[in-house]
Amino acid sequence: MLHVDRIRRRRQRGVLVLSVVLALVGSTLAASPAFATHQGTAGSGRLYTPNWSVCNAGASAGVSGTNWAIGQINPTDVNASVVGCPGSWNVSVNSVSYPETWYGATSCFTAVQNGVCGSGKGVKLNTRTLTTTQQWQKTALHELGHVAGLGHRTVDTSVMASGASPPVSQYLDQHDRDSINASY
Numbered sequence: 502m503l504h505v506d507r508i509r510r511r512r513q514r515g516v517l518v519l520s521v522v523l524a525l526v527g528s529t530l531a532a533s534p535a536f537a538t539h540q541g542t543a544g545s546g547r548l549y550t551p552n553w554s555v556c557n558a559g560a561s562a563g564v565s566g567t568n569w570a571i572g573q574i575n576p577t578d579v580n581a582s583v584v585g586c587p588g589s590w591n592v593s594v595n596s597v598s599y600p601e602t603w604y605g606a607t608s609c610f611t612a613v614q615n616g617v618c619g620s621g622k623g624v625k626l627n628t629r630t631l632t633t634t635q636q637w638q639k640t641a642l643h644e645l646g647h648v649a650g651l652g653h654r655t656v657d658t659s660v661m662a663s664g665a666s667p668p669v670s671q672y673l674d675q676h677d678r679d680s681i682n683a684s685y
């Protein structure tokens with residue numbers, strides 16, 4: 502039920518803690534969030550629209566990494582721009598320290614129906630585990646891929662593979678771009 506990109510294997514205690522954290526965040530916006538599992542397609546669904554208004558907040562490294570990631574995803578059929586937060590947004594990216602070992606996490610703020618997240622989506626980037634510019638960029642783009650509905654890949658040539666970069670690519674490959682364009 503829960504999507505995280507982990508450094509180590511999931512620990513049940515950590516899952517519970519993260520669920521509480523994300524539930525609290527989600528409750529300020531809508532109903533409890535639905536979490537992704539990401540096998541083939543994102544369990545958090547794809548955002549209902551290709552027109553993304555991104556609230557990009559938190560640590561400067563995360564804001565920079567997210568801006569880089571937006572530049573990577575905009576050549577697809579997604580049209581993402583950064584807006585103020587608080588404000589009118591449908592994607593929230595927050596880069597703060599979470600007390601767990603994952604790099605990033607993505608959720609839909611409401612239940613996913615027919616593979617579509619009909620509300621906003623939340624992305625969390627962890628300042629506690631992300632250290633290099635490449636890791637910030639890779640993780641931000643990976644999570645934005647989940648916002649677009651992409652699931653995980655098992656090839657290091659795609660940013661949608663889980664794990665550290667390097668060896669995992671920090672870029673979308675053609676398969677990823679084609680998948681985004683097919684869904685929108």
Ligand SMILES: [Zn+2]
Binds near residue numbers: 506539643647663
């Ligand atoms: Zn992932």
